Amino acid sequence: MGKDSMERAYSRTRILVILGIILVLIMADHLRSPTFAFNSGHGNVETALNQRDETTCAPCGAPCPSTRD
Amino acid sequence: MADSAVFRPGLQQPGWQVDRFIVSTALVGLALLGGLIWLETAPFMVALFVIGTVLGMALYHGAFGFTAGWRNLVVKKRGAGMRAQLLLFGVTSLIMVPMLHSGQAGLVGAVAPVGTSLVVGSFLFGLGMQLGGGCGSGTLFTLGAGNIRMAVTLVFFIAGAVLGSIHLPWWLDQPGFDPVPLVNTFGVSGAILVQFVGLGLIAWWVNRIERNAHGNVEKGELLWKGQAHGVFRTLLSGRWPFTWAILILAAGNALTLAIGGAPWSITFAFNVWGAKALEVVGVNMSQFEFWTWDYPAMALKDSVLTNIPSVMNFGLLLGAMLAAGLANRFNEASRNRPEGRQFLAAVVGGLLLGYGARLGFGCNIGALFSGIASASLHAWVWFACAFVGSLIGIRLRPWFRLPN
Numbered sequence: 001m002g003k004d005s006m007e008r009a010y011s012r013t014r015i016l017v018i019l020g021i022i023l024v025l026i027m028a029d030h031l032r033s034p035t036f037a038f039n040s041g042h043g044n045v046e047t048a049l050n051q052r053d054e055t056t057c058a059p060c061g062a063p064c065p066s067t068r069d
Numbered sequence: 070m071a072d073s074a075v076f077r078p079g080l081q082q083p084g085w086q087v088d089r090f091i092v093s094t095a096l097v098g099l100a101l102l103g104g105l106i107w108l109e110t111a112p113f114m115v116a117l118f119v120i121g122t123v124l125g126m127a128l129y130h131g132a133f134g135f136t137a138g139w140r141n142l143v144v145k146k147r148g149a150g151m152r153a154q155l156l157l158f159g160v161t162s163l164i165m166v167p168m169l170h171s172g173q174a175g176l177v178g179a180v181a182p183v184g185t186s187l188v189v190g191s192f193l194f195g196l197g198m199q200l201g202g203g204c205g206s207g208t209l210f211t212l213g214a215g216n217i218r219m220a221v222t223l224v225f226f227i228a229g230a231v232l233g234s235i236h237l238p239w240w241l242d243q244p245g246f247d248p249v250p251l252v253n254t255f256g257v258s259g260a261i262l263v264q265f266v267g268l269g270l271i272a273w274w275v276n277r278i279e280r281n282a283h284g285n286v287e288k289g290e291l292l293w294k295g296q297a298h299g300v301f302r303t304l305l306s307g308r309w310p311f312t313w314a315i316l317i318l319a320a321g322n323a324l325t326l327a328i329g330g331a332p333w334s335i336t337f338a339f340n341v342w343g344a345k346a347l348e349v350v351g352v353n354m355s356q357f358e359f360w361t362w363d364y365p366a367m368a369l370k371d372s373v374l375t376n377i378p379s380v381m382n383f384g385l386l387l388g389a390m391l392a393a394g395l396a397n398r399f400n401e402a403s404r405n406r407p408e409g410r411q412f413l414a415a416v417v418g419g420l421l422l423g424y425g426a427r428l429g430f431g432c433n434i435g436a437l438f439s440g441i442a443s444a445s446l447h448a449w450v451w452f453a454c455a456f457v458g459s460l461i462g463i464r465l466r467p468w469f470r471l472p473n
Contacts, residue, residue, distance in 0.1 A: 010215060010400040012090055019098055026102070026373060026383075029345060030109060033372035039109055048371035049111060057248055058181040058430045059439075060337050061364030062237065064247045065182050 085302060091215075091394030098387050110374050116328050117377055121384025124321045124333070128210040128385070129392035130307035131314025135433040136198045136207050139459050144473045146282030148275035149289035153311040155268045155275075161319040161442040162264050165326055169443060170257050178443030179332045181430035183450055184245015186237065190428025191436065191451040193421045195458025198433075199466055201226070201418025205335040205432025208422070209382060213389030215400030218407040221415040222422070223339075229423025230336060231343035234365070238358040240428050249446035260444040267449065306396045322442060329377045332442060334435030335385075336426040338378035341368045343423075378435075414469035418462075429455070 030036050034045040057064035099122060107115045127133065138150025169178045181187065198204045201222040203211055208226060212219035251260035279286050292310040294300075303309060325333045344354045348369070354360040360369055373379040393399040407415055426432045429451055431440070437455070440448025466473050 015091075015094065019094065023098075023101065026105075030105075030372040030374055033375070034370060035109060035372045035375050046367075047375060048367040049114075049375045056362070056364060059179050059331060059334050059435055060234075060237075060340070060427070060430060061362045062182070062241060062359075062430070063362065065184060065241055065245045066247050068242055 085298075085306060086397045087306070088394040088397045088399050091399040092391060095387050095391035095394055099384075099391070102383055102387070106374055106380060109372070110380075113328050114374070114377070114380055117325060118380050118384040120321050120324055120328070121381030122388035122391070123317060123384075124206075124381070125210050125213055125385035125388025125390075126392040127309070127314045127317035127321070128206055129214055129389040130304075130309040130396070131311060131317075132308060133311070133314045133318065134207045134211075135204045135437075136202065136459075139456065140199065140463055140473065142275060142278065143460060143463050146278055147287060148279045149287055149311065151275050152272055153289075153315060155272050156311075157315045157318055158438065158441040159265060159268050160315060161322055161438065162261055162444060164319060164323045165332065165442040166252065166261050166264075166444045167257055168323065168326060170252055175330050176326060177331045178250065178445060179334065179431065179435060179439035179448070180248035180250055180443055180445040181436065181440070181447040182241070182245050182248055183447050184241075185243035186240035186245060186428045187430060187447055187450055188454050189240065190233070190425045190430070191454035192425070192458040194425030194429050194432065195455030195460075196462040196465075197229075197418045197421030197423075197425055197458075198455070199418070199459050199462025200414045200469060200471070201422050202415065202471070204422070204434075205426060206385070206434050208419075209335065209385050210389040211402065213386035214393035214398070214402070215390070216402040217400075218402075218411070218415050221407060221412065222419040225416050225419025226336075226423040226426075227339045227343040227346075227419075229420035229425075230339040230427050231347065231423070232420075233424040233427025234340050234344070234359040235357045236424075237427055251444040251446060264441060264444060307392065308396075318438075322439060325377075325381070331377070332435075332439030333381065334378050334431055334439060335382060336378075336423070336432045336435060337368070338373075338376060338382050339423060340365070340427065341373065341376055341379060344369050345373070410469045411471060414466075414471055425458075 035047040035049065037045050038047050056062060103115055103118055106118050133153070134150070135154060138154055141147045142151045169176055201208065203219060203222065208219050208222050212223055251263060255263050276286050289311065293312050294310060298306070322333045344360060348354055354369060355366070359365055368376050390399065422432070430436050430447065433455070436451045437448055440451060463473060
């Protein structure tokens, strides 16, 4: 009884659709990105593959309070 | 024959069922996304994707929830979850503080300014943890395991994070000072020692609460063996003893630092996803100061597949899904759909989590776990303020029809 209700607690189709939508969104974002352009042979584009900025004051890239006006 | 929960010949053991559909779907998802990352970015991003997957499995199988651990201490006066977190912070700082100061070029710790923004942000995050039902990692791994309520929390987590990014410059202009790496004051060994003393004092306080309430201290965080099954089965289907999860999470964060150059973080990706969504509907994000800073601007412009937190989050979601499938418990937490005040709690909690994470320079992973592992003062301030916020959140939970 408990097992049966758990088996029906989700829809396979819904899960596949949700994951499919996520994949499409990732692809759509990637296809219009500088990295994709670079991979497609378009030179002279700046990609963000190594995005760390060691000069910032926080992991999100925020500047230091002491540098603000 | 059951569709979604059948015996898998290769894994068949008495009483062990896996959800073959969920396991297969998660594996296909991992292969597709992993292949795409391999083809379009660089091998080190694939490695980080795999680490994210393993971390997702560890969080799920270890039931390593920061939110529940804090609530158990406050409500049930049981401290095993809290002590497991303290142990995790101690072990990881023992590995990562020397790594960060080994002289190796390109490694950056999770350090951040200490000030109004941090205090307000971490307080709001702690409040949101209890209303939203999870923290940064908790929201992701429970969503990956099929918890529908967490989808609501995540959507508003993202919305709050974007709002926080728009407001962060104003908050940074309020009183505060630059990051305080403890290593600068105490040296590497001294910083580790000072942090161990701090963690030890908190552990002593946790034990005192538990002993006063129950007369004993359960040492669940020190168990090495699974309670119900053998090692192999426990490894694949859970539940892991805390020690296993601690070792995997510590190793995972250290490897993230070694491979990606910075410790594990989660919530910056939510900022990027939300800002990208707004740009799709025509909002020019570069009108906001945050999105003109180099790192956010680059992350917004380029593919999510080149953004380390995003790639690790994708792995974490699929890793938790795989783990839930192996445990045959996918979607188990969603039998009761959030309605009324519970839905409202997910909305309010998500907004507070997102806004708080941005102002507080990260979540329980990026600011607290990675911050202590980097011996940064801001992580300790974050811990204290988030815990106070969490105390209020726990008191508010009954009004939102959330069980304590």
